[in-house]
Amino acid sequence: MAINRVGSKGIEDGAVATADLQDNVVTSAKLGDGEVTNAKLANTTVTLAGQSITLGASGTLANKFVDWQTVITAAGSSNTAVSGQGYFIDTTSAVHTVTLPASASRGDFIAIKDYAGTFATNNLTVGRNGHNIQGVANDSLISTNRASVIIVYVDSTKGWLYTDEHNAGDLQNLGFISATGGTTTTSGDYKIHTFTGDGCFVVSCVGFPSPLGLDKVDYIVVAGGGGGGGRAASPAERVGAGGGAGGYRESKDSGMCSPHTASPLAATTGLTVTSATYPITVGGGGSGGTDSASGGKGSNSVFSTITSTGGGPGGQGCGQSGGSGGGAGADCSGNTIGAGNTPPVSPPQGNSGGPNGGTTGSAGGGGGATTAGSAASGGWPGSGNGGNGGTGATSSINGTPTARADGGGGGGENSRGSPGPGNTGGYGGYLYADATGGSANTGGGGGGQGYGPGRPNNGAAGGKGIVIIRYKYQ
Numbered sequence: 001m002a003i004n005r006v007g008s009k010g011i012e013d014g015a016v017a018t019a020d021l022q023d024n025v026v027t028s029a030k031l032g033d034g035e036v037t038n039a040k041l042a043n044t045t046v047t048l049a050g051q052s053i054t055l056g057a058s059g060t061l062a063n064k065f066v067d068w069q070t071v072i073t074a075a076g077s078s079n080t081a082v083s084g085q086g087y088f089i090d091t092t093s094a095v096h097t098v099t100l101p102a103s104a105s106r107g108d109f110i111a112i113k114d115y116a117g118t119f120a121t122n123n124l125t126v127g128r129n130g131h132n133i134q135g136v137a138n139d140s141l142i143s144t145n146r147a148s149v150i151i152v153y154v155d156s157t158k159g160w161l162y163t164d165e166h167n168a169g170d171l172q173n174l175g176f177i178s179a180t181g182g183t184t185t186t187s188g189d190y191k192i193h194t195f196t197g198d199g200c201f202v203v204s205c206v207g208f209p210s211p212l213g214l215d216k217v218d219y220i221v222v223a224g225g226g227g228g229g230g231r232a233a234s235p236a237e238r239v240g241a242g243g244g245a246g247g248y249r250e251s252k253d254s255g256m257c258s259p260h261t262a263s264p265l266a267a268t269t270g271l272t273v274t275s276a277t278y279p280i281t282v283g284g285g286g287s288g289g290t291d292s293a294s295g296g297k298g299s300n301s302v303f304s305t306i307t308s309t310g311g312g313p314g315g316q317g318c319g320q321s322g323g324s325g326g327g328a329g330a331d332c333s334g335n336t337i338g339a340g341n342t343p344p345v346s347p348p349q350g351n352s353g354g355p356n357g358g359t360t361g362s363a364g365g366g367g368g369a370t371t372a373g374s375a376a377s378g379g380w381p382g383s384g385n386g387g388n389g390g391t392g393a394t395s396s397i398n399g400t401p402t403a404r405a406d407g408g409g410g411g412g413e414n415s416r417g418s419p420g421p422g423n424t425g426g427y428g429g430y431l432y433a434d435a436t437g438g439s440a441n442t443g444g445g446g447g448g449q450g451y452g453p454g455r456p457n458n459g460a461a462g463g464k465g466i467v468i469i470r471y472k473y474q
């Protein structure tokens with residue numbers, strides 16, 4: 001038979017307890033509008049996204065949804081981000097920096113979007129502002145077009161972590177070095193900074209250290225070559241020797257897996273860098289010797305802890321020491337050559353010069369990076385042959401096999417000494433030609449002046465040095 005429903009008026013207040021109700025008996029269809037008030041509920045609040053909200057009240061879910069800002073057009077500018085906000089960054093005209101908040105709590109987040117698809121051309125730097133990013137104390141560089149990222153703060157150990165990445169690859173600042181300075185070129189995945197004069201190598205971000213070794217750079221540091229010796233005005237057969245090449249130092253780190261070919265002198269450990277400014281000194285070549293005088297010594301080149309010593313001058317008298325030594329001139333009675341690798345380093349930075357021919361009329365070649373200068377032969381009159389310069393070193397650290405640091409040729413009468421086979425040193429002078437200088441930015445030694453009627457007395461200058469730095473950048 002049908003059972004009539006009991007209205008609320010037929011039940012005394014407090015007469016129905018939870019235990020009196022069968023499970024699932026009281027459904028919403030059994031309740032009249034407004035019959036159940038908040039006062040009759042055991043719980044009057046709910047928790048949404050970690051925030052307690054009273055039933056019937058309104059609330060804001062802070063830091064849970066992105067509050068996107070208007071487009072920021074970069075002009076080399078910087079903005080400090082606010083947690084919970086999103087930033088459309090337009091780097092069409094210039095690079096841009098977004099600086100993370102100075103203080104952060106777990107769950108704080110920042111969203112970033114490449115507005116114009118130009119992050120690869122003009123990168124976006126995320127400044128860490130004292131916090132780690134991905135567990136490393138580096139700024140972050142976003143260099144992929146159309147990148148969309150969300151970065152969330154977790155704790156003081158990991159700092160900010162990328163939790164949502166689209167079309168952006170590995171966004172931690174690199175894992176690779178980022179730097180400026182000199183003339184910058186690329187060869188595959190490697191960036192090359194070439195300094196032909198003094199400057200600064202500025203590292204803004206370092207890469208992952210061991211076991212990847214991406215915090216290291218390879219280098220070539222070549223000092224200025226020594227100047228060739230001058231000949232005497234009288235007697236004119238007292239000819240000058242070739243100048244020694246500038247000291248040559250190179251590395252090819254065994255852990256960097258760089259495909260370039262290094263010279264036999266390369267150290268197997270590169271130089272570890274930090275976020276710092278490294279002054280670069282590029283040594284000038286020594287001047288050519290004047291009447292009866294030896295040439296000038298080349299100047300040192302320096303990068304961080306790597307110093308290459310200027311090449312030793314070629315003698316009109318005896319040779320002098322340096323990165324590579326100068327040859328002995330015709331007027332050196334003891335036939336004393338200039339020593340190379342002075343001061344000593346390992347691997348050695350150069351070799352000694354060559355001796356004269358035993359009499360006037362011929363002088364030794366300057367030392368090169370990998371071999372010593374050759375001895376002169378014959379002598380006055382009519383058979384003086386200048387000694388050849390020592391062999392330099394060839395490396396493709398800049399992407400192309402390039403010779404550097406050959407010794408200069410010694411002066412003669414019958415024939416002149418040639419530079420090392422890379423031709424970066426100068427030729428000695430003789431009856432039919434003057435001495436020539438070392439090539440610029442190779443550290444080649446200058447040629448010594450030889451004998452010939454009407455020839456000037458001066459030897460030739462050494463070549464200026466060079467500094468090249470190479471590292472993996474992607």
